[in-house]
Amino acid sequence: MLDATRSPLHPAARETLLAALDAGWADPRRLHREGRRARHLLDRARESLAASLGARPDEVSFHPSAEHALRIGVAGLLHGRRRAGRGLLTSAVDRAVLLHEAHEADPGRTPLPVDGLGRVDLAALRSALQSGGPTAAVAIQQANGEVGTTQPLEQILDVCRSARLPLLVDGTSSLGRVDTPSAHDVLVGDAATVAGPPLGVLVVRTGTRFDPPGPRWEPEHGREPADPWVPLALAAAEAWQQAEHAREVEAAAARELVDRIRAAASAVPDVDVVGDPTDRLPHVVTFSALYVDGESLVDALDRRGVLVASGSACTSSRLEPSHVLAAMGALTHGNVRVTLPLASVSPERERDVETLCRELGTVVREIRARLGADDL
Numbered sequence: 001m002l003d004a005t006r007s008p009l010h011p012a013a014r015e016t017l018l019a020a021l022d023a024g025w026a027d028p029r030r031l032h033r034e035g036r037r038a039r040h041l042l043d044r045a046r047e048s049l050a051a052s053l054g055a056r057p058d059e060v061s062f063h064p065s066a067e068h069a070l071r072i073g074v075a076g077l078l079h080g081r082r083r084a085g086r087g088l089l090t091s092a093v094d095r096a097v098l099l100h101e102a103h104e105a106d107p108g109r110t111p112l113p114v115d116g117l118g119r120v121d122l123a124a125l126r127s128a129l130q131s132g133g134p135t136a137a138v139a140i141q142q143a144n145g146e147v148g149t150t151q152p153l154e155q156i157l158d159v160c161r162s163a164r165l166p167l168l169v170d171g172t173s174s175l176g177r178v179d180t181p182s183a184h185d186v187l188v189g190d191a192a193t194v195a196g197p198p199l200g201v202l203v204v205r206t207g208t209r210f211d212p213p214g215p216r217w218e219p220e221h222g223r224e225p226a227d228p229w230v231p232l233a234l235a236a237a238e239a240w241q242q243a244e245h246a247r248e249v250e251a252a253a254a255r256e257l258v259d260r261i262r263a264a265a266s267a268v269p270d271v272d273v274v275g276d277p278t279d280r281l282p283h284v285v286t287f288s289a290l291y292v293d294g295e296s297l298v299d300a301l302d303r304r305g306v307l308v309a310s311g312s313a314c315t316s317s318r319l320e321p322s323h324v325l326a327a328m329g330a331l332t333h334g335n336v337r338v339t340l341p342l343a344s345v346s347p348e349r350e351r352d353v354e355t356l357c358r359e360l361g362t363v364v365r366e367i368r369a370r371l372g373a374d375d376l
Contacts, residue, residue, distance in 0.1 A: 002352050003309045004283070004341035005145070010195040011344065013239035017197070020231035028227050029219075038230045045230070045237040052240040053180050053187070055203045061220035062199060062228035062236070066172040066190035067097045069200030072212060072223050073168050073186045074101045076204065077137040080211035081166070085134025091120045091141070091151075092327035095170060098139050099323070106133060111327075117276045118149035118328050122159065129163045137166050142181050145173030146324045146337055147275030148258075148284035157183035166208055175201075176243040177283055178251065186210070195345045196239030197232045243342065254340045255282035257353045261338055262287075264357035268364050274330045283340040288331035292367045297336050300363045306356045309337045 001007070009017065024041040026034035043057070050057045063069035074088060087106040090098045093114050102109065112128060113121050120140060129135060138160050143150040153169060160167045169184035176194035181187070187203040202223065204210045212223055219227045243250070262273045262285055270290035289297065294310030301308055321332035338356070340349055 001307045001341055001346055002338045002349065002356065003307050004195075004339045004346070005309070006192055006198065007195050007341040008345045009197065009235065010239045010242050010342065012242050013196050013235040016238040017231050017235035020234045024230035024234060026230075028230060042227065042230050042233055045233040048237040049201060049233075049240055050203075052237075052244045053175070053189070053201070053203055054182070055187075056206065058221065059203050059206060061202045061204075061223045062233050063202055063220070063224060064200065064228075065198060066188065066192070066200040067095075069188045069190075069202040070095070070097050070170060070172070071101060073188050073202050073204070074098070074105075074137070074139060076210040076212040076223070077166055077168060077186060077208075078105055079213040080209040081136040085136040087133050087135040088137055088139055089125070089128055089135050090139045093118050093144055093146075093324045094139065094141050095145075095172070096323070098141075098170060102139070105136070109133065114327055116328055116330070118144050118147050118274070118324065119276065120151055120156065122152065122155055125156065125159050129159065129165070135163070135165060137168060139168040139170065141170040141173065143174040143178070143281045143284075144275070144324060145281075145284060145339070146322060147286045147328070148280035149276040150174075150178075150279050150281065153181050153183040172200075173284070174281055176240055176247070177254075177281060178247075191236035191239055194239045194243035195342050196236040199228065199232050199236045201236070242344070246342075246344070250342060251282040253343060257340060257350060258282065258285045258338070260353055260357055261285050264360055265336075268361045271360075271364065272331060274325065274328065284338065286325075286335055286337045288325070289334040289336075289364050290331065291371060292334040292364055294333060294335040296367050297334065297363060300367060301336070301356065301359065304355060304359050304363070306352050306359070308356070309339070310335050 024038045026038040028039035028042045046057045050060045088102040090102045092111040112124050166185035168186040172190040175189035185205050185208045189201040192198040217225045265271050265273050265287035273287045298310045325332045
């Protein structure tokens with residue numbers, strides 16, 4: 001499997017989840033013995049995850065999904081700073097949920113452009129903050145989950161500080177696989193990135209003006225109407241802890257495998273590898289094949305036992321060109337995206353990479369031949 005946007009649970013996280021089904025099933029707001037035990041376990045999960053992210057426990061909240069955590073993060077910043085402005089500034093390669101939130105906040109604002117590698121244009125950021133409408137916050141990904149390119153967060157934070165604006169960093173494709181960034185006011189992650197359950201995590205630094213609209217809930221520092229299910233929170237914290245312990249070794253191994261894929265793809269005629277070749281996530285790579293559609297590539301590789309994704313398909317029901325590749329000026333069809341799972345949940349990943357590298361040229365030639373494009 002080379003498509004780890006969702007993967008099996010880390011073995012340690014799975015064991016924690018199963019044990020927590022018996023020990024942490026109760027409502028952590030109840031005062032009886034089982035409720036107090038659940039509260040204690042939830043507090044432990046929060047403390048463990050906060051330590052992994054370099055945050056304080058009272059800065060960390062759990063959310064039903066990464067997308068939900070992103071929306072809460074944006075809503076808290078925009079509502080908290082509603083007197084300063086209403087606009088949310090993000091980039092053209094950020095996740096669709098952030099682009100949607102930015103459009104909802106200020107329909108007339110254009111996302112920040114990026115270069116051919118997918119990196120934010122800092123000059124455009126400065127210009128947008130100087131000449132655009134009133135801005136309440138900036139939201140930028142740590143690294144792109146489709147092409148792997150990392151963003152210059154320290155420089156972006158400097159620009160935000162000069163403009164007295166908070167910075168939300170979307171780490172839903174990166175946290176746990178690379179170092180946690182220090183340049184942020186609000187940080188969002190996804191436990192699924194580290195082979196945990198798909199549970200969103202939101203970090204709001206102390207002192208950040210943050211005030212979600214609507215009722216003032218008691219759970220999760222007022223950010224959610226209900227507490228998370230304790231077994232999921234414990235499994236997420238365990239997965240993150242395991243990923244932290246193995247991160248350097250894991251990143252080096254993943255980077256070496258991705259380098260093999262990049263070399264194999266580059267060797268096929270009319271195939272371009274997109275994204276930064278060095279300043280990138282260690283486990284992500286996307287390449288584009290001319291005269292070939294991504295869905296056919298995915299299907300042909302699947303028949304050879306290799307599971308990959310296509311950047312051309314944003315959803316399973318609507319086959320649309322990738323907005324990330326379009327913003328980069330790259331080929332928006334014929335795309336294959338590889339997201340390596342952790343070695344702990346995919347012991348066969350090196351074999352799958354070898355198969356992909358061996359079969360890719362043949363697969364591309366066969367599809368082109370069927371389409372009559374092999375002689376173009």
